[in-house]
Amino acid sequence: MVRVPVAVRKTRHALRRSRRTARPQLPVLELTPRPRPWARGLGLVAVGVLGAWLGLLIVGNVRVPVGPMNTTMTLRPSLTGGTKINISPLGALQLDSHHAPVRLDVNVDQLDPVRSQALVDHPERLTGLQDEVSRDVEHGTLDLALRSCVAVVSGATALGLAVYRRPRRALAAGGLALTLLGASGASAYATWNPESVLEPKFSGLLSSAPSLVGNARSIVTDFDVYQKELARLVTNVTKLYDVTSTLPAYQPDPNTIRVLHVSDIHLNPASWKIIGSLVEQYEVNVIVDSGDTMDHGTAAENGFLDPIADLGAPYVWVRGNHDSLTTQRYLERMKNVHVLDDGDAETVAGLRFAGIGDPQFTPDRSTVPGAAATQELAGDRLAAALRAQRSAGTPVDLAVAHEPSAARRVDGEVPMVLAGHLHHEETELLKKGTRLRVEGSTGGSGLRAVEGKYPDPIEASILYMDRATHRLQAWDEIKLGGLGLTTAEVSRHLPEKNQP
Known part of the structure; x- marks a missing residue:
């Protein structure tokens, strides 16, 4: 075996190191790219x-x-x-x-x-x-x-x-x-x-809503806006949390007429208990029903109307497209019911009402040819009756019709007109200044309440009318949970300034 001299071995190692250092270095790839500025932001x-x-x-x-x-x-x-x-x-x-x-x-x-x-x-x-x-x-x-x-x-x-x-x-x-x-x-x-x-x-x-939401008269005329209203709210809550833990009776201003607007009850017996409760809680002066109280208008359904006599307030009613003349005649015989048809006008609870029944009877929800024109003619008859009342020195404060399309025909003839039929609430200020108030279904759409995914709510409104001027001060939209639900909502609304 030939031994390699130490000097030679050192030379070989030096050459190998020089070759390795002379090789080109490959760039190191970044496996995780740096995030962009917008992503960091x-x-x-x-x-x-x-x-x-x-x-x-x-x-x-x-x-x-x-x-x-x-x-x-x-x-x-x-x-x-x-x-x-x-x-x-x-x-x-x-x-x-x-x-x-x-x-x-x-x-x-x-x-x-x-x-x-x-x-x-x-x-x-x-x-x-x-x-x-x-x-x-x-x-x-x-x-x-x-x-x-x-x-x-x-x-x-x-x-x-x-x-x-x-x-x-x-x-x-x-x-x-x-x-x-x-x-x-x-x-x-x-x-x-x-x-x-x-x-x-x-x-x-x-039952707590009237006391907490407050009185429309005092809200509109008696306070300066925010600080006094906040104090009133605290006062109301204080009364409700009285040491006796009893709720005080709601005491509305005597100068305010309270109108309960209901519509489209559709044979729901629970509606009478709700209406009776609202009459008691808000001390309602008059109830206005804008039609479709029944579902088919048959004589067999007439007994459903009997609780109206015990609601504790006069009842103003117009016929809807689910109400028949048989229904109307049955209600006409009740002492506290005021049926308005063909432009009839009556003074009830200090307010002058006029209304017209729906000219169509379609309990099966069928579509009648020329329905729109028929509704417009009915609205025109009501508008003519309103002009006649004004000429006679007995202007009408509130007009009532079932169909909103008929109600719109009285624009400019009355400060406010009430309607129903649509099964949802809405308010519209018409071009000539008349306020159209469409009520939802106070019966939660009746038997149709379970047709959709969720039951329809039960809706009604309290209108606060000034006893002296007969003009609208405010209104409360009341919405209760439909079939099987227990929610309750009350929303206060004020008319636009300088509007009826």
Whole structure:
């Protein structure tokens, strides 16, 4: 075996190393590409929004005493904004107070026994409740704003730190959340509507609605807008949470005439109990039924109408396309029923009514040739009757027809016309100034309630009419859950300024 000298071996190793270092280096490929700037930005926004939301949920609420009540105020993310006042167990009031991606939730937790008893014992203190409530709400709102800022910054920063594990990214998420909250606050301030307290939407126990929503007369004429209305709301809730735990009787202004508008009962026996309850709760002066009380108009159905005699208020009625002349004659024999047909006019509960029955009888929902023209002719006859009443010095306050197409023909002849037939509520101000009010189905569409995926709601309205001018002050839309449901909603609406 020949031994290679050490010097030669070292030379060989040196040559090998030189060859390896001389080889061209191939570029290293990145297996995970770096995210693009817009993707990083979207991720940061998502972390900021989610963290802010979590922060508001965990620490973004304050306990605030408002008058005699202990409340909790909270900001919540929302697509529509507004204010929600939860008055457990009575229900909730929703106010269209602002448009922003945040909603103000106010939970009425309880009454303070000492403060509420002081109001009960010294009712004269109610006069100063307005200023007290305004101060409480102002302080509570400021406290909530500061706490919400801390909550969104803390939540977004903490989540950013957990996701990115970099302090700079975490602080960027917190700053972004604070910016979004500031923008939301600016949007709420720019769209703030103080008159939203005049048109609340109530959902909950129907028996509580009159006291919580309030009296139309006082809403329209007796208060300045926001602060006094807020005090009135607190006063009403205080009365409802009286130490005796009994609900007070609703006491509407005596200068207001309350009209209950119902329609399309369609042989639903539950409707009479609902109407009777509304008459009692709102102390209704007169009921107006715009037709389709029956389903087929047969003599065998006439017994269904007997509860009308015990509803506790006069009943104004016009014939619908499901009501026959047999139905009409049966109702004409009831003492408290006022049947209007062919332009008949009567004064009931201080208001002048005129109406016309539907010229068609189609209980099978069939389509009659020339139906539209027939309805227009009926509307023209009603319009002529309204002109005759005005010429005779007895102008009509409310006209009634079953079909909206007939009702539209009296535009300009009467301040307001009531109709039904469509099975949903709507209000339209016609070109010549007449307000058309279409009622939904107070019978929840009767036997047809189960035809769709969900049962049709039971709908009715309370119209507040000024006793002196006979003009509409406000109206409440009442919507109850249909067959098998127990929900109740009451929405307050005011006419446009300078409108009938």
